[in-house]
Structures are given as C-alpha cells and as structure tokens.
Amino acid sequence: MATKFVIEGLKAEIEGKEILKGINLEMNGGEIHAIMGPNGTGKSTLASALMGHPKYEVTEGSATLNGEDVLEMGVDERALAGLFLAMQYPSEIAGVTNSDFLRSAINARRGEGNEISLIKFIRQMESSMKGLEMNPEFAHRYLNEGFSGGEKKRNEILQMMMLDPKVVILDEIDSGLDIDALRIVANGVNEMKNEDRGFLIITHYQRLLNYITPDFVHVMMQGRIVKSGGPELAARLEQDGYDWIKEELGITDETVGQEQEA
C-alpha cells in the first residue's frame, strides 16, 4: 500500500501553553517535505507531538498514517506503525550498548518467536555503519553516551536505516555535522528514498537541501505553516531570510505565543 500521512488541524500544548495552532500537511510515500522557520516557531514541537513525547498534549486534530490515527497510539505503537523521528537532542543512556538497543528495537518489530539471529543482526549493523562511515566501536559504546553532536546525528541515521520506517521525521539532522558528514548523512537519506517512504525534514539551511532535493518546502511561524512552495522557496529563504514573509503576512514577532491577541 502506498504510504499516506495526513496531519489535520493539529493543536498541541506544553505545560498549558499552546504551541501548535492548527497544522495541516499531507505527505505521500516517495515525497520529501522540508519544514523551515525561525527559532522557536514550533518545528520541534510538531515533531515531538507526532511521536508522542509525554510532555506535549495534543488538544485537537489528527495525524493519520494510511487511515490510522497515530495520535491515538502509544509512542512504541507509533514507531511500530512506521513513524521514525531523528531527534534534535537524542537521549544518552548509560549501560545500554548501541547494539543491544538496536537489536531490541528490531526485535520489537519482528515480534516474539521471530527474533533476528545475532549473526544476521551484526552483519546488518556493520554494513549500515560502514555506509555511514562510523567506527565499528560505536556498536559497543553505550547509547549516545559521550557521543559528539555529529556522532549522535549519525547514530540517529543509523537507526533510521535499520528500522526501515514509512514516515521519517528528521529534526535538524544537519546541525553539528561537518561538511563530509553532511554528505554522508544525506547519501544515507537518499538511499532510503522509495515510493513507500515519506520524509519530513526540519532544517534551517539550504545546504542540506542541496543534497536532498525536497518536493515541498513549508515555512512555520507562530505554530502554523504560514507558507508552502517548491524547492525554490528554500533557495529564496537562504538568500533573503524570513523578513519578506513576515512583511507579506503582517507578522512582527514570529515565535509562538508572541502574536497579538485579538
């Protein structure tokens, strides 16, 4: 079945403060959507609300993946349904090795009695790590513990590659990456591109989009998507910044919660 992910009227709050004020977005398998926007406009909140972070409360709207509302599901069920979020700030978990963690995640998908053989898993992990030019020792390191910013991002992509999700959300996967790593990570994403998989890429910079060409570009301000377009929109933002959009829409402060009350 071709993947279809539809977000409708999504509103979410954190600690009683409304951050997302009605997000609408439709994404099909094979498409790459970029979300851009100034700091503090709700991009990570959108990603977290979709994944089900316990701090965010969805107050309205739906997010359906092939007809099923993921917002009704637990975090693990969302992942099993095919959602994947590469986080802006991945957690560090001491004492749990990267490989034990990944094997648990893969086995959670495969279900009891159908666990992946150790040999097969190691082979799969080694080949994915090789593709990302990760030192093999990272398999045995504790999950993200003491990883550099760029190493954490690469490790997020490693997980994406091994978990084979349908909807991939990348939250600033390019931040903290050096020039070579940016290319490697972008290659990883491009290799994963297929008709069944959609990508939602949150980024501040055109440079990532030089490698991964988006089909659609959306701009977020004040907890809403305020403008959508094609790849040319990202190019314009790179050149001119956000002021022209703010002018066009009459926004003085783009961050959430700063808009004038009526």
Added chain:
Amino acid sequence: MTLQTILPVQAAQIKEWAEARGEAAWLTERRLQALELAASLELPKPEKTKLDRWDLSAYGAFKSVAKTASREELPAATKEFIEEGTHNLIVQHNSGVVYTELSEELRAKGVIFTDLETAAREHEVLVKKHLGTAVKTSEHQVSALHYAAWTGGVFLYVPKNVELEVPLQAVFLTDDASATFAPHILVVADANSRVTYVDNYVSTGLDGKVLHNGVVEVIALDGAKVQYATVHQFGKEVTDLSYRRALLSNDADIEWIVGEMNDGDTIADTATSLNGNGTHSDAKIIAIGSGTQKLNFTTRAVHFGKSSESDMFTRAVMREEAQSIINGITKIEHGATKANGQQTEKVLMLSPAARGDANPILLIDEDDVMAGHAASVGKVNPEQVYYLMSRGISKTDAERLIIYGFLAPIIAEIPLELLRTRLQRIVERKLGQ
C-alpha cells in the same frame, strides 16, 4: 542490678558441638571467650537502622554433615553455580563443608584451599595468626557471636609470589532452618601473590527462619593482589548479617565485587583497612531491594598508609516497599599523606513506596589528601523511556533496558562468566521479570 543479655547460643552447646567436630582445644577456648564477650557487647549500630528491633535469634544448632567426594551428589541448588571447568571448589551445606577440591597444580604451588575447621587443625600456626585480625571478636555482639558459633567456612592461603590465573570458587547453601549457618572465610594472600576468589550464598526450601552471621577476612600482605567477588541471594527466610573486611599491607590491592540480591533483611558491611603505603582498594556493589526488605549496605575505606587509594561505587535499585540505607564511609587518618578516597552511591527508585537513603560520609584527619563523593537518588528518566519507545521498544522493555544499563558497569566486572550470566538472571528475578 545489671541487665543480663540472653544470648541465642549457650556455652554448653558450643562445647558439645566442638567435641562433635573434634575441634582443636585452642579454637574451642577462643569460641568460649567470644561467647563470654558477646554477653557484654552491644549490637552494631549501622546508620539509621535499629538492629535491636530485628529478630537475630535464628542461630539454630550445629548439625554434622556427610562429606562427599562426588560432585554429582552435591545438592542441585549448589550445582548450578559451579563453573564447568572448575577444579578448585568448596561447597558448604548448612553447618559444614561437604565438598572440597583443589587441583594438583595449585597444591604443588603450596596453595591451601580447605574448610576452615580442617585448616585450624592442619595449619594451626597460619590460622591462629590471622583468624580474627580483620574483623575483631570484640567489635560488637554480632561479631562476638560469630566467633563463638561459626562452622564450616573457607581457608585460602596463597604463598609468596604465587600468581593464580583461575578463580577459586565456593558455594554456601542453607536449606535446613534448624541448622547453624555461619561460615567464616579467611583469605591470606602472602607477599606478591595474586588470587581471585568467587562465592555464592543461596538458600532453598527453608521452613523457618535462618540467621546468616557471616564474616569474611582478607589479609593481603606486601604487594599481594586479591580480587573477591561474592553474590548473596538468600530467600526471605534468611536474615543476612555479613561483615567483610580486608587488611592491606604495603602496596597490596583488593578489589571487592559484591552482588546483594537477597530477598530477606540484610546488613552488609564491606570494608578495607588501607594499612600500608601505596595500597589500593576498589569496591563495586550492586544491590536490588524488593518486597518489604530492610537493607543496610555500607562500604568503608580507612586510610592509614601514605599514597593509599580507595574507590567505592554502589548502585542500588529499590522497588516495591524495599527500605534501604546506603552508606559510604571514607576515613583518612592523620599521617596518610597523599591518600585519595573517592566514593559514589547511586540509587534508582522504581516505586514511591520504596526508600533509598544514600549517605556519603567523609572523615578526614590529614590535609595533604584528595577525597570526593557523589550520591544520587533518582527515578527512571522519562526522556530516556520516550527515546527508547520512539524506536518501537515497549515501555516495560525500555525501563528494563535502562535499569540493566544502570547495573551493567558492575556486572561487567564479575570475573566468572557463569556467575555473570547467573547474576543477570538473578537480577531479572529480583526485578520481577
């Protein structure tokens, strides 16, 4: 009027039992003196724990046991801990040691590995010299009663310059509630020797209460290196009082690795006296509390020697209604210049009804030293649970991974592979999985 303490063991019994064992007179004499002392001593006073409210009476009576030469005949509960290729093994079943094995190779090197009762007969000079030097009879009523009533036990002697690669192992089983269960372990590592010793404490099928009043003494002479790993996993019928103490001469080294996995109430005190210069002590403890257990774990390092170093590291997980007090005591005496004592206690709380008190205590009587402590009591981090769940891992499995991760750095240090995998299973059981 003086208040007469009523002791759980009587002199007449001590004499009768000693006779039944054919014990040397000097040892019986020491037992009787210890018993007399016990009447005038007070109970130990572990931080924030009122031992006088505990039932510490279940000493039982000495019952002689039949020795066996065959491993097959050992109780099943002990067999599962015995590493396949082990040829250096002691098994105690209730009041006495039932099985002793020492490889020809080690025997030829002059290693002694036998039950302490036999050692007191056959190696009187050595035993007399060291028994009771690390944990003193006079410390408190519990230690005095131990020296009056101990049975079975282990004596391990490693001669000068002998370095042993393979770990020596012992297993202690209590399954008869009417039998005394109070082993004494005495390890003497002579100058520049090196040894690893591993033991397990287990109980099965008890139909009444048992008090385990156990003492471990490690004497590491100049330049000796001792690694001591122990796992306690008594059922809830057993109250465990365990005092472990190492004495280090110049340049000696002890590493304690302790798994506190009992289901019953426990007082465990693991201490090192860094007497010599250039000594080093390392203690790693993991503990899991469950049910309504009352637990008091102390690690202690006392520095006398110059440039002596100690590290203490405790990680404890408390679930259900377990109540635990976790103490780390670093004491640096005057004159122990350039000493360095570090300690960390971390407690993970899995239930609001559980209690975990971490008390780091630094007592320092010398200026030219380094010392540090860190203590934390916390819950499973919800951000971490979210992260793992976002990869499809269930909440239960996510928490399990995090809890294991919390204990993993210590489990990884266990020197026997079988014990390591066993411990993993014990941890699972203790965590209710």
